């Protein structure tokens with residue numbers, strides 16, 4: 001049976017039309033420019049001009065306008081299947097298309113040749129015609145041959161979930177690194193999908209070669225494909241080199257922070273969970289907040305301070321999604337490693353989402369993929385203002401280290417800040433030092449990194465009693481007035 005769902009709007013974006021930002025929020029939402037710029041860029045495609053003359057690249061023709069969604073549902077409940085399709089609808093809307101309908105087929109496994117079974121593919125075609133759609137989006141990563149076979153049936157462009165997510169990332173990438181990461185992922189997705197030689201060979205091997213498609217017919221077309229393939233491969237190599245260079249630069253900065261023992265807190269979580277809103281609420285950072293998926297691709301690092309005056313950094317990261325395309329995980333690996341290196345992870349989850357637990361496990365799957373499972377994690381159940389209190393309680397009971405907040409109203413934010421302060425590595429060495437006035441740098445480091453017990457300005461310098469980290473204690477040794485006690 002084919003179920004038609006999505007009579008309602010995509011769940012993840014459901015409240016977009018329904019509310020006006022309360023005036024009090026404008027403070028936390030310094031995104032007016034970003035948003036304008038982003039809508040201006042909306043329809044711009046991702047591949048750079050250097051690849052402009054690759055004519056056979058089907059990917060570049062991706063222009064989503066009026067789409068019908070299609071998904072095969074093999075396990076889990078109907079609700080799970082519908083949530084998944086609604087998420088696909090939210091992704092499609094974020095990419096700028098209008099979702100007309102969605103079809104769901106219950107089937108043990110997807111059809112190896114056309115994804116949906118052949119009868120259902122025919123029904124899909126009828127829906128496409130009736131709705132006047134120009135694109136079908138499948139909720140999976142299709143094999144190149146599946147995509148073409150389904151296209152032959154429905155007679156409009158067929159794309160898959162991976163291409164859709166890559167398209168959103170391409171639209172949203174802003175920094176040089178983010179753009180390079182997305183382009184790398186796109187090219188890697190594209191490479192096995194160039195039309196031509198490889199495919200006609202395998203068709204021939206399968207005994208299905210249509211007349212005129214054999215060896216003898218390989219003409220300039222295939223040479224062009226080979227050329228494209230080579231150019232894409234060398235572009236991939238170049239991007240990898242550039243990204244490696246940018247990573248070194250970032251590692252250096254991170255090492256500098258680590259040397260100063262500024263603890264790092266990473267904010268991670270499912271896309272649209274409210275990570276950027278929370279960062280803005282915690283630090284007034286003015287990061288783009290938008291009710292769309294993957295609004296943030298670039299990590300933003302902000303300085304923050306515990307109530308007792310210790311500095312730390314807070315990093316906003318790219319959102320995760322169920323089955324994040326592996327090309328993107330690979331391309332964003334170095335960015336995601338920031339999470340692995342953090343002292344504390346704030347795992348933000350949208351408590352008002354229909355399946356917050358599913359989001360938590362999807363995020364943990366990606367974290368495991370980038371070896372970030374050792375970081376101390378606090379589950380921050382966000383959107384408490386909009387969530388069902390029972391659901392919030394359920395998550396809080398289940399997750400030992402958890403707290404409920406509303407980044408929008410500010411409820412629970414004070415408690416969260418205190419929790420962060422408690423969880424961060426604490427300075428633990430008591431010192432009493434007399435720092436000469438020529439070493440003002442040490443006094444300011446004491447202010448940033450230590451807990452100051454007392455401070456007095458004397459003739460020879462500043463007399464400070466404080467609790468400090470090992471590194472700073474070592475540098476202060478020459479100025480100690482009493483032997484350092486552990």
Ligand SMILES: Nc1nc2c(ncn2[C@@H]2O[C@H](COP(=O)(O)OP(=O)(O)OP(=O)(O)O)[C@@H](O)[C@H]2O)c(=O)[nH]1
Nearest residue numbers: 272273274275276277290291294295296319407408
């Ligand atoms: N009701 C409610 N909405 C919130 C809250 N926090 C964030 N939102 C809304 O949720 C949407 C997504 O917020 P963002 O901060 O952009 O989410 P994000 O996790 O950074 O999303 P990506 O960068 O796309 O991964 C926006 O429309 C916010 O206004 C909250 O506490 N309550």
Ligand SMILES: [Mg+2]
Nearest residue numbers: 275276295296
């Ligand atoms: Mg964000």
